[in-house]
Amino acid sequence: MRYEKPESTAEAVRLLANEAGLARVLAGGTDLLVQMKSGMVEPDLVVDIKQIAGMRTVTPEAGGFRIGAAVSGAELGENAEVVAQWPGVVEGFNLIGSTQVQGRCTMAGNLCNASPAGDAVPSLVAANATARVAGPNGERDVTIEQIPVGPGRISLAKGEFITSIFLPARPARSSDAYLRFIPRTEMDIAVASAAVNLTLGEDGTVTAARVAVGAVAPTVRLVEPAAQALIGTKLDEDALAALAAACSAAANPINDKRGTIEYRTHVVGVLAKRAALIAYERAGGRK
Amino acid sequence: MKSIHVAATINGDPAEFVCEPQETLLDVLRNRLGLTGVKEGCGTGDCGACSVTVNGRLVCSCLVLGGEVQGAEIGTIEGMADADRLHPLQQSFIDNAALQCGVCTPGILVAAEALLKKNPDPTETEIRYWLAGNLCRCTGYDKIVQAVQDAAQQMRGA
Numbered sequence: 015m016r017y018e019k020p021e022s023t024a025e026a027v028r029l030l031a032n033e034a035g036l037a038r039v040l041a042g043g044t045d046l047l048v049q050m051k052s053g054m055v056e057p058d059l060v061v062d063i064k065q066i067a068g069m070r071t072v073t074p075e076a077g078g079f080r081i082g083a084a085v086s087g088a089e090l091g092e093n094a095e096v097v098a099q100w101p102g103v104v105e106g107f108n109l110i111g112s113t114q115v116q117g118r119c120t121m122a123g124n125l126c127n128a129s130p131a132g133d134a135v136p137s138l139v140a141a142n143a144t145a146r147v148a149g150p151n152g153e154r155d156v157t158i159e160q161i162p163v164g165p166g167r168i169s170l171a172k173g174e175f176i177t178s179i180f181l182p183a184r185p186a187r188s189s190d191a192y193l194r195f196i197p198r199t200e201m202d203i204a205v206a207s208a209a210v211n212l213t214l215g216e217d218g219t220v221t222a223a224r225v226a227v228g229a230v231a232p233t234v235r236l237v238e239p240a241a242q243a244l245i246g247t248k249l250d251e252d253a254l255a256a257l258a259a260a261c262s263a264a265a266n267p268i269n270d271k272r273g274t275i276e277y278r279t280h281v282v283g284v285l286a287k288r289a290a291l292i293a294y295e296r297a298g299g300r301k
Numbered sequence: 302m303k304s305i306h307v308a309a310t311i312n313g314d315p316a317e318f319v320c321e322p323q324e325t326l327l328d329v330l331r332n333r334l335g336l337t338g339v340k341e342g343c344g345t346g347d348c349g350a351c352s353v354t355v356n357g358r359l360v361c362s363c364l365v366l367g368g369e370v371q372g373a374e375i376g377t378i379e380g381m382a383d384a385d386r387l388h389p390l391q392q393s394f395i396d397n398a399a400l401q402c403g404v405c406t407p408g409i410l411v412a413a414e415a416l417l418k419k420n421p422d423p424t425e426t427e428i429r430y431w432l433a434g435n436l437c438r439c440t441g442y443d444k445i446v447q448a449v450q451d452a453a454q455q456m457r458g459a
Binding site (some may be wrong): 015016017019040042043044047048050052060062064086104111112113114115117198200201248277 | 303305322323325344345346347349350355358359360362363364365366368369371414415416430431432433434435
């Protein structure tokens with residue numbers, strides 16, 4: 015195995031594109047090193063992207079934030095501006111692993127690991143965030159939901175990697191929330207999860223919404239009917255019931271040791287309702 | 302396989318080592334630098350026995366490559382005591398009998414020190430969540446939490 019730490023995006027792309035064997039990108043390493051240890055992945059080349067300018071910084075851009083691909087959970091959790099604007103994004107990200115894992119893990123890594131249960135992903139989808147992808151043909155911006163295509167599989171081509179994630183500008187009276195269910199209190203993988211991102215009008219009516227669900231399908235899913243169920247309402251009981259029903263209808267989970275199909279399908283709706291109420295209150299809505 | 306030469310600061314002292322590309326910081330600390338206070342429990346980031354700080358940030362050294370720490374400041378359990386004077390956390394773990402076999406203890410002390418630097422007056426809940434990535438199979442955790450609380454109180458008074 016070769017270990018390289020290029021100082022530019024172009025050099026990283028060149029290394030990744032020219033490697034004849036298996037190449038892997040290293041940012042936080044909290045998935046990659048575990049996979050290497052178990053022998054699941056045996057890279058010929060590891061490209062550490064942390065020396066590239068911008069990978070470890072959060073920069074205000076167009077009213078939103080550009081978050082470098084190697085920014086850790088601990089670092090983002092200490093960024094008061096991002097926490098204020100996007101509490102749901104940060105709380106999802108900060109649920110990954112332990113304090114030690116938070117010291118290293120990244121949102122781009124969670125996205126590219128492509129677990130259906132990745133805790134950073136549903137809130138990014140609900141936020142309408144985009145990933146900036148660098149590759150042999152230059153840079154492109156891709157919506158988060160386009161990155162994973164199935165468990166452990168992503169849409170990036172050879173030589174491509176994510177350089178940053180962009181969280182867009184927020185209208186007034188907007189907020190978000192993320193909830194997952196795990197049978198323990200900490201350090202576990204989501205059985206089902208939901209993220210809700212809302213904007214309210216002056217009277218507290220929902221004017222815009224995005225809802226995403228995790229761990230209930232091969233990839234995290236954006237649930238447009240769930241968002242439609244909330245728009246034009248003040249989250250009355252009927253709206254919340256329609257939200258839950260839409261999320262359950264979008265679920266296509268597996269049976270495994272952590273949860274049954276029936277359980278996950280039901281619980282994802284419950285989590286979406288609760289997350290919607292939290293996002294509503296954070297956005298300044300009064301129930 | 303090309304070896305990597307790395308210069309870093311460990312517990313305040315300059316250190317240099319040569320390692321293989323796939324070698325973890327944990328293996329470098331234990332096998333090349335003799336810092337065997339850092340323990341390998343699971344080797345996959347679940348147990349926290351290999352906890353160290355890299356540039357002040359608490360991490361599992363089993364999930365860091367040796368080659369990544371060029372120029373970094375690393376803190377391990379060996380840097381915690383002031384010569385023969387134990388750190389208040391170390392003394393408190395002894396006073397509270399907060400260890401039995403001791404394999405998890407260095408990692409827990411390093412993690413607890415990182416917590417108290419960030420939050421000198423943590424609640425019991427905050428301590429338990431912060432240390433959720435440090436597994437102990439002997440104590441049942443109550444004595445560990447008590448030891449951290451006692452040390453925190455003492456350090457605030459100091």
